[in-house]
Amino acid sequence: MSSGSQLLAPKQRGSLTGRAAVLALVFGLLVLTLAVPVRSWFAQRAEISGLEANVSAARERVAGLQILQERWTDPAFVVAEARRRLHFVMPGEVGYTTIGADGLPTEAAVAGVSAGTWYDKIWSAVEQADQLAPATAVTQ
Numbered sequence: 001m002s003s004g005s006q007l008l009a010p011k012q013r014g015s016l017t018g019r020a021a022v023l024a025l026v027f028g029l030l031v032l033t034l035a036v037p038v039r040s041w042f043a044q045r046a047e048i049s050g051l052e053a054n055v056s057a058a059r060e061r062v063a064g065l066q067i068l069q070e071r072w073t074d075p076a077f078v079v080a081e082a083r084r085r086l087h088f089v090m091p092g093e094v095g096y097t098t099i100g101a102d103g104l105p106t107e108a109a110v111a112g113v114s115a116g117t118w119y120d121k122i123w124s125a126v127e128q129a130d131q132l133a134p135a136t137a138v139t140q
Helices: 002-008 018-072 075-086 118-131
Strands: none
Touching: 018 075
16 A cells, blocks of 8 residues: 555655746747837837827918918008018108117118128128228237
């Protein structure tokens, strides 16, 4: 009977069984298999969110431009802009420009005028260069 009792006694197994190892391997493979698609899904969602923000900003810009286009169809607005930007006057009116003590138009009069044409900018750069003091020559 001693040999029979040895057969019925449970065997001591290790802490990691074959089934647990296979289960862990399958779980690891599942994680590795799903990692790339999940990461790309998150990247695509972020890209979609950015594109949706761009679309909403573009729609707001279009709405603003449509309002501006409607304003330019109003003849009174066109006349007001011509007066403000180009200093136009109606026939029979007298146009005035405020001149400062230095003989140049004051900032209030120039505020409505754009920065100037390209040749005005070049000419002012030439005048500024002409006013710079020449570098002192080094004598030897």
